[in-house]
Every structure is written in C-alpha cells, then in structure tokens.
Amino acid sequence: MGQPEQVTTSLTAAVRAGIGASLAAVDADLARRYPGDPSNRQPVHTVYVPADRLAPDTVRSWGAAARALLAEHAPDAASFAAVLGISDALAAPVHERVLAKLAHEPVEDLRIDFEDGYGPRPDAEEDTAAVRAAHLLAAARAAGTAPPFAGLRMKCLEAPVRDRGIRTLDIFLTTLLAEGPLPEGLVITLPKVGYAEQVTAMARLCEEFEKAGGLPPGRLTFEIQIETTQAVLGADGRATVARMIDAAGGRVTGLHYGTFDYSAACQVSAAHQAPDHPAADHAKAVMQVAAAGTGVRLSDGSINVLPVGPAHRVHHAWRLHHGLVRRALARAFYQGWDMHPGQLPTRYAAVYAFYREGLPAAAARLAAYTAGTGGGVLDEPATARALSGFLLRGLDCGALDEAEVTGLTGLARPRLATLAGRSGS
Numbered sequence: 001m002g003q004p005e006q007v008t009t010s011l012t013a014a015v016r017a018g019i020g021a022s023l024a025a026v027d028a029d030l031a032r033r034y035p036g037d038p039s040n041r042q043p044v045h046t047v048y049v050p051a052d053r054l055a056p057d058t059v060r061s062w063g064a065a066a067r068a069l070l071a072e073h074a075p076d077a078a079s080f081a082a083v084l085g086i087s088d089a090l091a092a093p094v095h096e097r098v099l100a101k102l103a104h105e106p107v108e109d110l111r112i113d114f115e116d117g118y119g120p121r122p123d124a125e126e127d128t129a130a131v132r133a134a135h136l137l138a139a140a141r142a143a144g145t146a147p148p149f150a151g152l153r154m155k156c157l158e159a160p161v162r163d164r165g166i167r168t169l170d171i172f173l174t175t176l177l178a179e180g181p182l183p184e185g186l187v188i189t190l191p192k193v194g195y196a197e198q199v200t201a202m203a204r205l206c207e208e209f210e211k212a213g214g215l216p217p218g219r220l221t222f223e224i225q226i227e228t229t230q231a232v233l234g235a236d237g238r239a240t241v242a243r244m245i246d247a248a249g250g251r252v253t254g255l256h257y258g259t260f261d262y263s264a265a266c267q268v269s270a271a272h273q274a275p276d277h278p279a280a281d282h283a284k285a286v287m288q289v290a291a292a293g294t295g296v297r298l299s300d301g302s303i304n305v306l307p308v309g310p311a312h313r314v315h316h317a318w319r320l321h322h323g324l325v326r327r328a329l330a331r332a333f334y335q336g337w338d339m340h341p342g343q344l345p346t347r348y349a350a351v352y353a354f355y356r357e358g359l360p361a362a363a364a365r366l367a368a369y370t371a372g373t374g375g376g377v378l379d380e381p382a383t384a385r386a387l388s389g390f391l392l393r394g395l396d397c398g399a400l401d402e403a404e405v406t407g408l409t410g411l412a413r414p415r416l417a418t419l420a421g422r423s424g425s
Helices: 013-022 024-033 058-073 077-084 088-104 123-143 159-178 196-213 241-247 259-265 278-291 311-330 341-371 381-397 402-409 413-419
Strands: 045-050 109-113 149-153 186-190 222-226 252-257 297-299 336-338
Touching (some): 013 024, 058 311, 058 341, 077 088, 077 311, 088 341, 123 149, 252 278, 278 297, 336 341, 341 402, 381 402
Parallel strands (some): 149 186, 186 222, 252 297
16 A cells, blocks of 8 residues: 555644634534433323322322223223224224323322412412412322322412512422422423523522522522413514523423413404414424523413313214324424323323334434445434434333334344433433
C-alpha cells in the first residue's frame, strides 16, 4: 500500500476556538432546554378520582369493576377482540395481558382530584380531605398497594381559588412527608394554567416547600394542564406553551390536554367536544412541538362517553375509547386520562395491541440498522432512536417481553436505551 496522502487545512486552531467560544452560550442553552427524553417509565394513563371518593381499596376496586364488566360484556378473547376489531392473531395475547394487568396493576397513575371533580367545599371539609388523602396514599405505599405514580390535582392559581389550592397542596404534602419520605412516583397537577407567571409561581411554591420540609432542591415537580386558550396562544399572538416550560425552571414533567375546558373555551358545542376535534388537534400539535426534546411528556385528555348500561351501549363506548386511544398513540401521545373503571380494559387493549402489532416491523428494521444491512429501508440514527423508543415503551407498559424483543433484535435493553437516547434506562 502506498503512503496515505497528506491532509492539509487552511483554518487555524484559533479560528476553530473562536467559533466554539461564539457558540458556547448556544451550546449551554441547548443542553439546558433540550436534555432529551427522560429515562424513567411513563404511565399509559392517569386515573382521576375525586378526593371525597378516594378509599383504601380504590385501585383494587377499579380493577375488580373492570374485570366484572369484561366478564359480563366480553367474556373471552374472541368476543372482546370482535367488539374492538382486534385481529385474530392478537386476540388471545392481548386479552391475556389485559386480564393480568387488571389483576395486578389496574391503575398506573392515580390523581386525587381537588379541582373540578371535587368542586368548592367548606375550608374545614377540604382540609380534612387533604389530610385523609395523604394518609391513604402513605398507607397504600407502606402496604405495597399504591400505583407506581400517584399524587393530587390542586385547584388552580387564579385569584378566586388560589389560596385554597395552595393550602390544600401544603396540607397534603406536609401530612405525606410526616409519614415518611415522599414517594418516588409523586405527581402534582396544576390545572387551568394560562400565563407563564403562574408556572413561575408554582415553581416557587415547590421551592419554598422544599426549604420548609428539608427536601433537596428540585425534589418537587409538577404537570401543567393545557385547558385554556391562553395556554396555547397568548394575547400577544405568540405560542405560550414553550414559555411555560421555560418558566418552570426544570420542574415541569408533563403537559396534559384538558379536553372539555379547552373545547368549551373554543366555543365547541357539547356534542362535539372530543379529543379528535380539530381544535383539540391544534392545541396538542402546539404542545407537542413545544415539548419536543425538553424531557417534558405529553398526555391526551379524557372522553365522557362511559361504558355503562346494556351491552350495546357498553360496546359502543368501548369502541369509541379504544379508537381514540389508538389514534393518540399513533400521534405520539402515549398517555391519556381514564375516568371510569370500564375504560381500563380498552385502554390496555389499545396500548398492548399497538405495540404488539408494531413489534415485528420495528424489531426487523432496528436489527437491520444495527447490523448495517439496510433491510430494504434506509433508516437514519433519528429513526433508530424512534424504533428503540417504541420498543422501550412497549417493554415499560408490559405489552412486550424483554426476551422476545432481544430475540428479534439481538439487542438487550441497555443497548436499546443507548440507541433511544435514554442512557439512564
């Protein structure tokens, strides 16, 4: 072999250093604002239960009610699949996983609601309810029956209910902290946010409680509910969501779309208020772009058609809910709200079928990418990141098993996490 050709350049090291120095602030800003996807599991749903209806057996009773509804209206895999339009090949594995999920972890994320679902109450009554909710959550955690994620939705920071919301949050957290360390999966939801200044105020509340409770800085985080038009488009005509994320100072973990408040604010008639209305799609598209790369996760809202009554009504509600969950998953909204035990079967059926249907193609493409064989599709690193993220989400929710994913891709979970940019998984 001949000698390699000598490589020459024209730019000096000083030029490169100068370019680096001129972009140092941009580099720091990118690292701060866009840290990438978090490595921990995202729940597939949030169950909202009014504080006065919370009971020691709420999670277990929701699972039992969901199983009873299945037994009555779709007693086997074939009948359940027929109602929802799930393929014959997936009917048995999806049904089996749904039943198992309802038995051992029917609720992934529980939100004790002190806002719309609870309503205005005398102060003494809400004080007592906040204490009781904290005790019940602490007891469930000690008994090992608490869901992986749980917390409260406080009243918003608008003037009429601001003090009440702050007091309930304070009572709940103070009581919970007195029972022991705060749960790792603790979630606080701030509703009806319209201005970035309200987010700044919420971040300050978290900081002040950390100081008062001897907690490490940054221990408390919160979700923002996007249910006002001001949260999407400000009075100055600029998109508002990104400013809200920035105003949280790293404390915001999620953006949750509020179907009915937002629809009503847009003057959508009651009969057409739904997660797939064009107004909803616009709001969620703005949320999605604002959150991309920030580590802030997205959640779709709820539907109000409940699976109750005779079989034909239950089946109609199931099909509607299942279809909307599938639609949300395809649009990269991997979480949503469930407001009734009867929505749990269709939530999990939609989620499990989504990942199991996509497993063969995703695994084949990722295996071809890592092997450098192409497989007929020219995938790039960004696509490999999406494919790996898809498989990790499927593993996180229980739709997929590690052995089958590794068998199809040749990749263990740590390697998938690296490809997905989730190095902490």
